[in-house]
Amino acid sequence: SYELTQPPSVSVSPGQTASITCSGDKLGDKYASWYQQKPGQSPVLVIYQDNKRPSGIPERFSGSNSGNTATLTISGTQALDEADYYCQARDSTTIVFGGGTQLTVL
Amino acid sequence: EVQLVQSGAEVKKPGESLKISCQGSRYSFTSHWIGWVRQKPGKGLEWMGITYPDDSDTRYTPSFKGQVTISADNSINTAYLHWSSLRASDTAIYYCARLAETDTYIDVWGKGTTVTVSS
Numbered sequence: 001s002y003e004l005t006q007p008p009s010v011s012v013s014p015g016q017t018a019s020i021t022c023s024g025d026k027l028g029d030k031y032a033s034w035y036q037q038k039p040g041q042s043p044v045l046v047i048y049q050d051n052k053r054p055s056g057i058p059e060r061f062s063g064s065n066s067g068n069t070a071t072l073t074i075s076g077t078q079a080l081d082e083a084d085y086y087c088q089a090r091d092s093t094t095i096v097f098g099g100g101t102q103l104t105v106l
Numbered sequence: 107e108v109q110l111v112q113s114g115a116e117v118k119k120p121g122e123s124l125k126i127s128c129q130g131s132r133y134s135f136t137s138h139w140i141g142w143v144r145q146k147p148g149k150g151l152e153w154m155g156i157t158y159p160d161d162s163d164t165r166y167t168p169s170f171k172g173q174v175t176i177s178a179d180n181s182i183n184t185a186y187l188h189w190s191s192l193r194a195s196d197t198a199i200y201y202c203a204r205l206a207e208t209d210t211y212i213d214v215w216g217k218g219t220t221v222t223v224s225s
Contacts, residue, residue: 001168030210031208031210031211033210033211033212035151035212037151042201042215042216042217042218043151043201043212043215044215045211045212045213048206048210048211048213049208049210049211054213084150086150086151088211088212089210090209090210090211093165094153094156094165094167095141095153095156095205095212096153097143097150097151097152097153098150099150100150100151
């Protein structure tokens with residue numbers, strides 16, 4: 001079965017750039033999406049189809065996907081960006097999630 | 107605003123059956139795949155399976171096949187997740203999720219249903 005691998009945790013200072021990676025075999029041949037989940041809340045889509053932002057998502061969120069790695073980049077990270085982030089791709093007829101990355105802003 | 111409204115929290119005993127629901131509103135319910143996602147306490151998101159309400163095409167992730175049943179009732183725009191015999195290991199939050207028209211990502215999430223299975 002297809003697997004997506006994320007680092008368990010990433011730390012960033014306020015105002016700096018955070019990068020969260022997601023690795024999978026030939027992931028660049030698929031669309032990658034990213035979700036933000038804060039404690040006690042449902043996930044929220046922040047990036048879809050590699051690099052598109054849904055309405056209402058700040059411009060500081062961006063994405064890329066090439067080769068075997070997709071990357072979520074948060075520029076000018078704010079304290080309110082502290083959350084768990086999950087990458088996701090579609091493999092054949094199924095949806096696959098990465099294991100999640102806890103982003104700490106300190 | 108497009109919404110997925112899920113049924114309330116459940117507390118059950120091992121061996122009991124359970125069906126939780128997810129009602130879609132303000133969109134064409136039969137035109138989008140609806141899936142279910144499990145999140146165990148303190149853990150990540152797990153994709154369970156998906157159904158297409160228009161033709162009842164239903165597919166399961168291998169680890170969930172035979173453990174749950176996913177269905178939908180188009181007359182009331184509602185999808186279901188059913189267990190015939192719960193286990194303590196089924197304790198989790200269950201989210202329903204709508205796939206976007208391209209079927210490659212989730213554009214709408216329900217608020218989740220907490221299921222607690224304990225003797």
